Amino acid sequence: MPELPEVEVVRTGLASLLLGRKVQSVTAFRADLRYPLPDFSPLFEQKIHAIRRRSKYLLFDFTGDTERGEFEAQTLVWHLGMTGQFHVLPKATSAGAHEHVRFDFDDGSSLRYRDARRFGYAGLMATNDWEKHAWFKRLGPEPLFDEFDVACLLAHCHGRKAPIKTLIMDAHVVVGVGNIYAAESLFLAGIHPARAAGRISKQRLQALVDAIKVTLAAAIQAGGSSISDFVQVDGKPGYFAHNFHVYGREGEDCTHCDAKIRRIIQAGRSSFYCPMCQH
DNA sequence: CTGAAGACCTGCCTGC
DNA sequence: TGCAGGCAGGTCTTCA
Structure with missing residues (x-):
């Protein structure tokens, strides 16, 4: 399901429903997803006081403050993998598939x-040092923050022969930036997905930085992509798919010229692009 | 170090 | 209708 915009939409939806809620019980119906699930018992009686996002990870901050006494504040970290979904439902609702x-x-x-x-995974860690965990310590900048700029991208592209699409999908x-938004951003910037990263001018990389920010921000604004099974917390679909220029449009007309959209395989994933607009 | 390929797991769509 | 094959938004590990 999710790239960054979808995770952000889920975060907003969950925050609107769950802040201040106190955990009465947690039930895991299996021992692992991608990795073994953590012991959830430390969360018993704790309240959710914030829901944050870093990269495609959701972070549920708990208070550490219960009737049994004070505990070190815990953060529940959750990655949705490809098909993970959160829904808030009445307790009485029976379990879905x-x-x-x-x-x-x-x-x-x-x-x-x-x-x-079951590509999703979860972990429970102390709120004051989750960033040191292996899942986080080597992550690059958030694309919508100022820290992601052309100087940052240029430094990573220098001397690299890897295709630019593979590089911007590297966390x-x-x-x-996942497969969909990588394709859309490269189209907006007019850059061919297979172009060697080290052979793109600073000016064009600046256009790519701008395109990534614009594409992700627009997708969040639209409520995430409705590709396949993406649904918001309340079950409503996202709408961004209606705005795709190239993703999933192999053989269809380019939105900007007369060419047909093409598909190639890069790093085992489909890449879509316009052979006239992107080079 | 780099880059490519395979692994994880299930569901859905296509074509024979 | 049944079934094989290809495909799917993410990451991590392995290999050359």
Whole structure:
């Protein structure tokens, strides 16, 4: 399901429903997803006081403050993989297909995690040092922050023969750019996805930085992409798919010229581009 | 170090 | 209708 915009839309939806909720119980219906699930028992009686995002990870911050006493504040880290979904439903609602974990709260609601392919994963870590965890310590900048700029991208591209598309999808370079938005950003910037990263001018890399920011921001604004099974927390679909210029449009007309959109395989993934507009 | 390929797992669509 | 094959948004590991 998710690239950065989808995760951000899920984060907003969950925050609107779950802040201040106290955990009554957590049930895991299996021992692992991609990795073994953590022991959730430290979260018992704790309240969610913030829901944040870093890269494509959701971070649920708990208070550490319960009737049993004070505990070190914990952060529940969750990655949705390809098909993970969170839904907030009344406790009485029966489990759906592929529902692997549920959190029951004090107000009668429950948070359900569903994930058909089980590429998702979760971890529980101390709030004051989650950034030191292996999942985070080598991540690149957030694409929508000022820290991601042309100087940063240029430094990673220098001397690299790897295709630019592979490079912008590398989380050590910049986080959150997945297969869909990489394709869309490269189209906007007029850069061919197979072009060697080290052979692109600073000016064109600047255009790419701008295109990534514009593309991701527009997708968040639109409520995420409705590709396949992406749904928001309340079950409504995202709408960004209606705005795709190249992704999933092999053989169709380019939106800017008379050429047909092409598909190639890079690093085992489909890449879509316009042979006239991108070089 | 770099870059490519395979691995994880299930569902859905296409074509025979 | 049934079934094989290809494909899917992400990351991590392995190999040359």
